[in-house]
Structures are given as structure tokens and as C-alpha cells.
Amino acid sequence: MEEIFSRSVDFLGSGRYASEQKRRLREICYCKVCIQDGYHSYFHEMPWLSMCPFHNVKLEKVFGEHKPSIAESRIAALELLLSESCMSWPHCQDHFPLVESDVAISIAAWVARARAAAASMSLGEVWCLGEDDSGGGVSLSQSLGQLRVLEVMPDLIEPLFIKQRGKWDLEVLEFPMYVKLELSRLKRLNIKFGDLYEFYKEVTSHAPKKPVFVERANHFVDVLRARHGSCTCRWALVPDPWEYKWAEVDPGSHFGWRSLCPFQIAIEELNVMRKMPEESTITRKKIENRILLSLVSRQMLDANLISYTKDAKVSAGGYLTIDESVARACIWRPQSPLTDLLNTAAEWEVDVTFDALKAWLDDIEHGAQPFNQDRPKYSLRLRETSSGMSLVKWTASPGDQQAS
Structure with a gap:
């Protein structure tokens, strides 16, 4: 051989x-x-x-x-x-x-x-959306789709590759040097961008004036609710003795108050994006541990990224008390050099999340099983460049095509 x-x-x-x-x-x-x-x-x-x-x-x-x-x-x-x-x-x-x-x-x-x-x-990549999530890296379809955007594939070899799911579009937004310098300063203070980003969303989503990413999430929730209408879903996430599992149900049937259809799952994910835990019915990984948030908020305060409200409950050591809400007690300083970057990242995250949820719901309506998801990974990436920072967004469009 x-x-x-x-x-x-x-x-x-x-x-x-x-x-x-x-x-x-x-x-x-x-x-x-x-x-x-x-x-x-x-x-x-x-x-x-x-x-x-x-x-x-x-x-x-x-x-x-x-x-x-x-x-x-x-x-x-x-x-x-x-x-x-x-x-x-x-x-x-x-x-x-x-x-x-x-x-x-x-x-x-x-x-x-x-x-x-x-x-x-x-x-120079410093952060990817979902880098701390479990479940492995990008799928083969996503990898091929993005690679062929970065480097055009010759017509000669196109038919030999596996089919990829849809097409990919690349958008890059550049941020100036002062953003890079500010992130370098925070890095010296042991503040990671991922922690900063999650904290920023937690604090600003509850501000009196809602940021654009919350308004976008609200809009997409309304879109899904209008599309859903009266539930005729044939799948539901039902409670098992130890966990939830997907089960086929009769369309239009009432399958229990603890069970959720795919549309309810999608709306729940957007509720988490717009930080509305009162509407959430499933526990998801997010920064909600108040002890951790108290420590993080002190880091942000020392870095001059936030201020405390006048009535914030603060311990003698300068930390928020355990019964205090970070969202209520903290105010983001809008003059921070990172505000535009964080705003854009949050808006883009809502967009790519909705796109992925919509594609998932479309697949289910066309007969796919809800647990066979091919969710995009690392759709947002932040990298250092010689002139500053670069925020990268990958957007998938539906449909099958040759991986060409």
C-alpha cells in the first residue's frame, strides 16, 4: 500500500x-x-x-x-x-x-x-464570543465556509469538497489606538475583556435609558412572538427526573407548564441577552453570582469604569453587599474609551444570536429535530492590530451549497 x-x-x-x-x-x-x-x-x-x-x-x-x-x-x-x-x-x-x-x-x-x-x-486575537462555552470548536461546515471567504477557492476543486451549510459574510470594524491602550491598561489590572464585556451588559441593560442592544433584543422577541402566534409546535423541552429532554408532542396541545416549545426557548435566550431574568424559566450560564459580581464591580470601580449610585449598599471594604444588585448600584461611565466597542459588540451579539435562532426554528419547521443544532461558534472576535483594535463579525445566511 x-x-x-x-x-x-x-x-x-x-x-x-x-x-x-x-x-x-x-x-x-x-x-x-x-x-x-x-x-x-x-x-x-x-x-x-x-x-x-x-x-x-x-x-x-x-x-x-x-x-x-x-x-x-x-x-x-x-x-x-x-x-x-x-x-x-x-x-x-x-x-x-x-x-x-x-x-x-x-x-x-x-x-x-x-x-x-x-x-x-x-x-492578536484577544477574545471570541462563546470561548468559555463547552461543546467544542467550530463545525466543519462553518470552518470551510469562513476559510473560503478568507481565501477564494479555485473553481477546479470546488466540486470535491463536502457541502457546507449556507454562506458566510465577514464584517470588520476598526477601533483607534486609544482603545487598544485602554484595554492594555485593564489587562495590567487583571481585567479580561470577556469579564468586562459581560459586566458592561449587566450594568447598562438596566440603565434608565436602554442601550441599542436591548432595544434590538426587544424587537427580535416581538418578531418571534408574532411568528409563533398560537403554539402549534410538535416539539417540546420537557422535564425529566434529572434534566430536560426534547419530546414530540401533538401540535397545539398543552404539554405542561414546565415544558417549553422551540419558540419559547428562542425567546428565553433573547430574554437573557436583554437581561430579563424575571421572564427566564431555564437557568443559563451568566454572571448572576452576586459574590462574584461584587468582586468584579470593585475591580471596575478601581479601574474608573463605573461609579456607585448614591444609595448603593457598600461594605466598609468598598465592596457591594451580597444583597445589593450590581445592575441597580453601578453606573457605567459613558466617557470610557471602550464604550463604542462594547456597544457594538453587544449589538452584534444580539444580531448573530437572532440569526442563529431563526435558522434553528426554520430547520425545525422543515422537519429537523431540535437537538440537532449546528450553532455557529465564535461569531464575534476581537483582535489587536498595529493601529488599534479590530472587531470581527461572521454572519451565516441559510441554505445549502457546495463548499466552494
Whole structure:
């Protein structure tokens, strides 16, 4: 057996633009024409290819039997394939096209360029939306979609890639040097941007004058409520003894006061975005622990980012008391150099959240199961540049297309 090309034909080094998604451990993808000639390529093992770059035929799959190790299982499965398919096995045919394959060369070259473009785009990255969430990195579809925006894929190799879900649009907003200098100052005070961002949303969402991101979230909640109308959903998130689970229900039926339909789940997520816990019915990860918020608020106060209200309940040590609400007791200083950046990030987060929820609801209405979500990850990114800071927004549009 001869394996051609090396594992350098991958997206390692692309930062968070690379997908961690791989083929199943005992799954082997192969080209039936290559196998007949006694060849197997690393290209066939790449999860982002669906066609053989040498013969333009769809890749087949086989699963190795359980062996003491994954390597033994894969080797045994390949040997069986080759012995059954290649007439000259264990010898290879000598007419197999290697260097002459313009398609294979083009794939390798595009992967290298896309990898370099993603590495450049990741340079100086200080924050990503959802970076602390569990559930792994970006999906393979999202990775390919964004990489092909960063580096245009040649027409020659487009049909060989797996289908991606929708298209991606990239928007970048630059912020001046004084924003970078202010973030550097806060970094020296051990204030991370992610903590600052969540605290900013917590405080400003309860201000007398609602910020734009809250108004946007309010608008999107109204849109979902109008679309939902009288509930005819056929799925509901119902309580189990230990957790909630999705179950099919009769459309229009009342499935229990503790159960939620997909639209209620989507509205709940936007309620969390606009910081309305009184409407929330499911516990979500957010900054609500008052002891932690008391410590964070003192950091923000010392950094001159906020002030306390006159009637704020403050301990002798200068910390908010446990029974005090950070949202009620803290006032964000609007003259902060970071206000525009934080405002824009919050507005963009509402936008990408609504887009993802809308796509999820659309999928369910077209027959998809609600637990099979392919939610975008890291849709917002903040990075340092030579001239200041750069806020990046990735927006997905619905529909399937070739990963081209």
C-alpha cells in the first residue's frame, strides 16, 4: 500500500477557524478506483473532501473491526480492502497519476493559502464570543465556509469538497489606538475583556435609558412572538427526573407548564441577552453570582469604569453587599474609551444570536429535530492590530451549497 501526500494538507495552524471535527476513529474513506490500483491517499482521510481528487468519484466508507488498538483496526480494514480490490496486491500498479494531478496540487495549494489567511486573521486575537462555552470548536461546515471567504477557492476543486451549510459574510470594524491602550491598561489590572464585556451588559441593560442592544433584543422577541402566534409546535423541552429532554408532542396541545416549545426557548435566550431574568424559566450560564459580581464591580470601580449610585449598599471594604444588585448600584461611565466597542459588540451579539435562532426554528419547521443544532461558534472576535483594535463579525445566511 502506498500513501501519497502528507498530513501537511490540513488546517492546523488556522487558530479557531480550524474545525476539530474528524472522521470516526474506525472509519476509513477510500476511492474505489485508487484501491483497485493499490493506492490510498491522505486526501481520502480528510473530513472536508467528499470526492477523490485523482478520479473525481465519490469516496466510499468502511469501518474497521474492533481490535486492541485503533491503528490495528484501520490497518486490517485497509489490508482487507486492498486484497479484495487490487488484483496485483500486495504490489501496486505503476500507472497511477501522482505529480501530474493538477487537482491534488490545487487542493494542497489552496489549503496552504487558506491556512495562512486564517493564521493572519487570528493574529492578536484577544477574545471570541462563546470561548468559555463547552461543546467544542467550530463545525466543519462553518470552518470551510469562513476559510473560503478568507481565501477564494479555485473553481477546479470546488466540486470535491463536502457541502457546507449556507454562506458566510465577514464584517470588520476598526477601533483607534486609544482603545487598544485602554484595554492594555485593564489587562495590567487583571481585567479580561470577556469579564468586562459581560459586566458592561449587566450594568447598562438596566440603565434608565436602554442601550441599542436591548432595544434590538426587544424587537427580535416581538418578531418571534408574532411568528409563533398560537403554539402549534410538535416539539417540546420537557422535564425529566434529572434534566430536560426534547419530546414530540401533538401540535397545539398543552404539554405542561414546565415544558417549553422551540419558540419559547428562542425567546428565553433573547430574554437573557436583554437581561430579563424575571421572564427566564431555564437557568443559563451568566454572571448572576452576586459574590462574584461584587468582586468584579470593585475591580471596575478601581479601574474608573463605573461609579456607585448614591444609595448603593457598600461594605466598609468598598465592596457591594451580597444583597445589593450590581445592575441597580453601578453606573457605567459613558466617557470610557471602550464604550463604542462594547456597544457594538453587544449589538452584534444580539444580531448573530437572532440569526442563529431563526435558522434553528426554520430547520425545525422543515422537519429537523431540535437537538440537532449546528450553532455557529465564535461569531464575534476581537483582535489587536498595529493601529488599534479590530472587531470581527461572521454572519451565516441559510441554505445549502457546495463548499466552494
